[in-house]
Amino acid sequence: MEDDGSLTFESVSLKNTGKYTYTVFNAEGTQIDAGEKEINVYATAPKPTLTVTIKCKDGNATLTCDIRDRTDLTVSWYKEDNIIQNENNPKLLLTSAQVQENKTYSCSVSNPVSYHQSDSVTVSCPTGEGDPGPPKLFGFDFWIMVSILAGSGALLLLLICVLLFSNQRKKHQKDEREFRLRNLQAPAPTKTDPNTAETSDYK
Structure with missing residues (x-):
């Protein structure tokens, strides 16, 4: 005093x-x-650590600003150094569309006597890192392979139909030739002389 x-x-x-x-x-x-x-x-605000959890399969991401259980701190979020308004929350959820932008994010913590900002982190889903991408079949894109196989199946079915039709036609032609041949080789019917027949009967 x-x-x-x-x-x-x-x-x-x-x-x-x-x-x-x-x-x-x-x-x-x-x-x-x-x-x-x-x-x-107020205690001095610590420099926050920004952690990112990305579910590339779903395309969403969760950003967490570590404030060490401090309730006296205000959290602010930044996208490429531009503050995101009305996000006083230690967690920030990003949609798949935002993740695909491949932008940098950071967070800051502050109280009336101090301020600190985290390092910036680029949020993205690199190809081959957690993202399975489109389904594969024999190492190729699934839907492309399905299209190829479907086209090949249709072509194979058409070829089978053509072969069956061709074999049926050949068989029909063969049967027709054999029928004509049998008609040509058949012996002609023998004609009886009526005079001879009568003489024989008389004797």
Whole structure:
């Protein structure tokens, strides 16, 4: 307590936070004022660590700003050094469209006496890192292979139909030739002489 009535804190710590009441008297001992003041002591804000969890299969990402369970800190988010408004939350969710932008993100923590910002992190889903990509068949794109196989199947079916039709036609032609050949090789019917027949009967 100073001679002028002011209160000086030495070796300030968090336990000094609280409400303080005061009363002022004049030289005659008469109270001339009274009141209450609240004093808040803040710890220095740490430099936050930004961690990124990307589910490339779903295309979404979760950014976490580590504030070490501090409730006195305000969290702000930045996209390429531009602040994202109304995001006072230690977690930031990004959609697949935002992830595909391959932009840098960072977060900051602050209180009335200090401020720190994290390092920037590029959020993306690189090819081959967690993202299975389109389905594969025999090492090639699934749908391309399905199209090729479907086209090949249709062509194979057409060839089978053509072969069956050709064999059936050949068989029909063969049967027709054999039928004609049998007709040509058949012996002609023998004609009986009526005079001879009558003479034989008479004898």
